Each structure stands twice: as C-alpha cells, then as structure tokens.
Amino acid sequence: MKRLFCRIFDLYYDGFTQMKLGKTLWTVILVKLFIMFAVLKLFFFPDFLDKKAPDGGKADYVSNELIERGGQTLP
Numbered sequence: 112m113k114r115l116f117c118r119i120f121d122l123y124y125d126g127f128t129q130m131k132l133g134k135t136l137w138t139v140i141l142v143k144l145f146i147m148f149a150v151l152k153l154f155f156f157p158d159f160l161d162k163k164a165p166d167g168g169k170a171d172y173v174s175n176e177l178i179e180r181g182g183q184t185l186p
C-alpha cells in the first residue's frame with residue numbers, strides 16, 4: 112500500500128515539474144483563490160459577532176438568537 116502511494120506521488124511530482132503552461136495556470140488559480148478568500152472577506156464579510164456580542168459572550172449571543180428565531184415561521 113505504501114508503494115502505491117509513492118508511485119502516485121511520483122506520478123504527480125513528475126507531471127508538475129515537467130509542466131510549462133500548467134505552472135502559469137496554477138499561479139492564476141492560486142491568485143484567484145487568494146483574492147476570493149482574503150480580499151473579499153475583508154470588504155464584504157465584517158466580523159458581526161464582535162460588534163453584537165459582549166466580551167466572551169459569542170456563544171450565548173448565538174444560542175439566544177437561535178432560540179428566539181426558532182419559534183418564528185417563514186412567510
């Protein structure tokens with residue numbers, strides 16, 4: 112089983128080292144992922160719990176909100 116994993120690793124390692132266009136494509140993919148997860152998070156997803164919950168009370172705030180909204184039904 113260990114030998115199988117070594118052969119699979121060698122296959123991918125050799126493939127990635129021999130790439131020319133693939134390295135450029137992987138660079139584009141990694142840059143896009145960085146933009147999506149790092150940059151967009153800063154601008155569009157602020158830390159809501161830090162503003163709403165007092166110090167150390169994040170779990171209590173979330174549980175209270177879930178209990179209060181649990182009785183409501185959708186229109």
